[in-house]
Amino acid sequence: MDNTKPIKRGQIAAKAVVKVGLAHSKGFAKRVFGANKEISSKQTHQESAKIIFEALSQLKGISVKVAQQVALAMPFLPQSYLDELSKTFHSLPPINKALMRKIIKQELGDYPENIFNSFDSTAFASASLGQVHKAVIDNEPIAVKVQYPAICSTIAIDMKILSYGLKHFAKGGNIDHLIKEINDRLYEEVDYENEANNVNYFRQHTTNKQIVIPKVYENLSTKKVLTLSFIDGLHFDSFMNTKPSIQTINHYAQLIFDTFFDSLYRCKAIHADPNPSNFLFIKDGKLAMIDFGCIKKVDNLFLQKYNELHLSLIDGEDEEYIIAKYVQLGMIDEGSKEDMAWFYQEVIKPLDSLYIEILINDTYDFGAHGDFTKRGFDAVMKVSQKKTHSIHKVNQEILFIDRTLLGYYAIFEKMGAIINTKKAKEIMRKFKGENNE
Amino acid sequence: MKISQDAKEKTKIKILRCAVDLMIKKGFKDTSMREIAQNADVSNPTIYNYFATKEQILYSYIEYIHSLSVESLKTIPDFETYTLREQLQSFIEIQLQFYLEDREFIEQIYDMAFESSSVRLDNLYDTNRIFIQTIQEILDIAIEAGEINKPPFLEYVPLLFWDYFVIVVAYWIKDDSKEFENTTQFIDYSMSLIESVLHSNMMQHASNLALFFLKTHFKNSLESLITKKMKFGKKSFTKRRLGDIIHG
Numbered sequence: 001m002d003n004t005k006p007i008k009r010g011q012i013a014a015k016a017v018v019k020v021g022l023a024h025s026k027g028f029a030k031r032v033f034g035a036n037k038e039i040s041s042k043q044t045h046q047e048s049a050k051i052i053f054e055a056l057s058q059l060k061g062i063s064v065k066v067a068q069q070v071a072l073a074m075p076f077l078p079q080s081y082l083d084e085l086s087k088t089f090h091s092l093p094p095i096n097k098a099l100m101r102k103i104i105k106q107e108l109g110d111y112p113e114n115i116f117n118s119f120d121s122t123a124f125a126s127a128s129l130g131q132v133h134k135a136v137i138d139n140e141p142i143a144v145k146v147q148y149p150a151i152c153s154t155i156a157i158d159m160k161i162l163s164y165g166l167k168h169f170a171k172g173g174n175i176d177h178l179i180k181e182i183n184d185r186l187y188e189e190v191d192y193e194n195e196a197n198n199v200n201y202f203r204q205h206t207t208n209k210q211i212v213i214p215k216v217y218e219n220l221s222t223k224k225v226l227t228l229s230f231i232d233g234l235h236f237d238s239f240m241n242t243k244p245s246i247q248t249i250n251h252y253a254q255l256i257f258d259t260f261f262d263s264l265y266r267c268k269a270i271h272a273d274p275n276p277s278n279f280l281f282i283k284d285g286k287l288a289m290i291d292f293g294c295i296k297k298v299d300n301l302f303l304q305k306y307n308e309l310h311l312s313l314i315d316g317e318d319e320e321y322i323i324a325k326y327v328q329l330g331m332i333d334e335g336s337k338e339d340m341a342w343f344y345q346e347v348i349k350p351l352d353s354l355y356i357e358i359l360i361n362d363t364y365d366f367g368a369h370g371d372f373t374k375r376g377f378d379a380v381m382k383v384s385q386k387k388t389h390s391i392h393k394v395n396q397e398i399l400f401i402d403r404t405l406l407g408y409y410a411i412f413e414k415m416g417a418i419i420n421t422k423k424a425k426e427i428m429r430k431f432k433g434e435n436n437e
Numbered sequence: 438m439k440i441s442q443d444a445k446e447k448t449k450i451k452i453l454r455c456a457v458d459l460m461i462k463k464g465f466k467d468t469s470m471r472e473i474a475q476n477a478d479v480s481n482p483t484i485y486n487y488f489a490t491k492e493q494i495l496y497s498y499i500e501y502i503h504s505l506s507v508e509s510l511k512t513i514p515d516f517e518t519y520t521l522r523e524q525l526q527s528f529i530e531i532q533l534q535f536y537l538e539d540r541e542f543i544e545q546i547y548d549m550a551f552e553s554s555s556v557r558l559d560n561l562y563d564t565n566r567i568f569i570q571t572i573q574e575i576l577d578i579a580i581e582a583g584e585i586n587k588p589p590f591l592e593y594v595p596l597l598f599w600d601y602f603v604i605v606v607a608y609w610i611k612d613d614s615k616e617f618e619n620t621t622q623f624i625d626y627s628m629s630l631i632e633s634v635l636h637s638n639m640m641q642h643a644s645n646l647a648l649f650f651l652k653t654h655f656k657n658s659l660e661s662l663i664t665k666k667m668k669f670g671k672k673s674f675t676k677r678r679l680g681d682i683i684h685g
Contacts (some may be wrong), residue, residue: 097519098526099625105534106616113514121515149625150618 141230189293192226198292233280253417274407367416522632
C-alpha cells in the first residue's frame, strides 16, 4: 500500500504544475530557457521535444491553442504527450455568465434573452477558443459559440514569447516557417467569420447524406460569435465508451476516410484539423463534422501533381520517376542525381512510405498494426535528426494533407478499425483520368 | 392643475438627456441652463424646479444610470442562478454599457472630478445611494444563502465596492484598446480577486490582525498613562503619540 504513496504525490505535484494559473508567460520563458541549459549535447531530439511539450502544456489561455497547433504539426507525438496536452485544451477559465452576456450584447447588439427564445447561460461544451451555449431560436435548437475576449492581442503576445523561446531552442536553426505557419493558422481560427465561410463551403459541397454539416445562422454570427444549428451526437471518447461493434467502428472510420478523399479531390479543400473532438457520432450511422476553424484549400494544378505522385507511389513506380514528381512539387531541391536520391532515401521515403503503406492493399487493419503511430513518431524523429537544411522547404499543401491523413490514421488506430481503400483509389484514378484528357 | 409624479419624472429624464447630449457636443462649461431648457422644451424657470444648478444635472445623471442599471439587472432571466461574483460583475458591466452611449460625457465628469477639481468628489459620492443599496442586497442574499460567510464590517463592503467601481470607470476612460477589451479583462481579473477575498476568510483575518494591533497598543498606551511611567525616549515615542491622541 505504502509503495503507491510516492507515485501519488508525484501525480499531485504534476497536477499542481498544470494548475498554475493564467498569465504565466514569463514563467514559461524562464522554464524553457532553464530547461534548455540542462540539455546536454548528448540528449536526443526526442527529449528536447518532450521538454518543449512540457513547457507548452504549462502554458494556459490561448497558448494552449498554440500548443495544439504545434501538436498538429507533429501528429506522431507519443500518445502520452498528446494526452497531457489534450487535458489542457479544455482548461481555459470559463467565460462567466456576466462576461458572456457582455460579449453577446457587444457582438449581437442585445442581451441573450432579447434575441433567443431561450438561452442556456451555462455552457454545454468548451471550444478551443471559447465556449458553446445551447439556445433556441424559431423553435430550432442552436449552438452559440462565444469567443474569449481579447484573444487576438493575447495571441500576438504569446506568439512573440513562443517564437523567442523556440528560436532559442532551435539553436540557430531556421524555424521562421513554423512560426509563420502557426501564426497564420491561429489568426484564421480566431476569426469566426472565416469559420462560418468554411462551414458554408463544406455544407454546399458535401454530397454524402451520411455526413452532417451544421447550418450557419448568419445574422447571429460575427467575428467572435458563431451560431450553428445544434447537432445531437456523441463525442469520440463517449462514442468509444459505448463499446460499439467492429462493424459500427469500421463504418465510421470508412466514412471519415472516404470523406477525406472526396473533399480533397471534389471540393478541393480538406478539414485540416484531425482532432477526434471535431466529429460527432450520430445514432443512425451518420457522422457530423463540427469545428471548421482549420481548413486547407488546394488548387487544381497542385492537385494534379500530387495525384500523380500519390498514384505512382501506390503503383510502385520506379524511384527516378517518383523523385521527379517530388522535385515538381518542390519537396526536393533540384541538384545532382546522387544528391536528390540521397535526400529521397533519407528524408522523404521514411515518411511517405508510412502513409502509402495504408493504401497499397485493398484493406488495412489498424487493429492488427497497433504500432502505426509509434513507428510514425520514430520515423519523424529519425528524419529530424538528419539536420538537413532542405527539410524546411516543404510544400505546405503536402504538409497539410499528410498531417491530416496521419492524424486520421491515429484515430483509426485508437478505434482499431479496418479501412477499405478501394473507393479512395477510385477517386484518385477518376481524377487522374479527368485531368489527363 | 397638479402635475403627476410620473409626468414629473418624465420631464426630469427629458431634461437630463438633452443636457447630456448638449454637453457631449459643446462641453459642460459652454452649455447653459437656458440652452438645456430650450432643447428640452421647458421654460427657463421650470428647469430650476428640477435642477438648482448645472452640477445638479450631472449628479442626477449618475443616479439615473444607477437606477437604470438596477432595472436592467432585474430583467436577467436566471439571475438567481448567478454566483455572487457573476451578479456583482453583471452590475458593473451593465453600468458601463449605459455609460458607453455617453462616454464623452463621463470623460468630462472624470476630468472635472480628478483633474480640475471643479466637481467635488464628495458630491459625486453622494450619488451612490442606489448603487450601495443594490450591492448590499446582493451581498445579503449571498450571505443568507450560505454562499459566503458574513464578512466583518459588512456595511463598509458596498462602499469599498463603489470605490472599486470608480477605479474601473477611470480605467475605462483611459482605455484605448479595441472595443475596450482591456477594461473587460481588467474587470474579469479584478472580480476574480474580489471573489476570492469574499469567499475566503481573509477579511476576517485582516480585521483580527487590525484589532490585535489596536487593542495591544491601546492597552499599552493606557497603562503607560495611568502609571505615569512615561519615558520620552525613542522607544516609547509611538506609545506616547497614541496616548496623546486618546487624551486629545
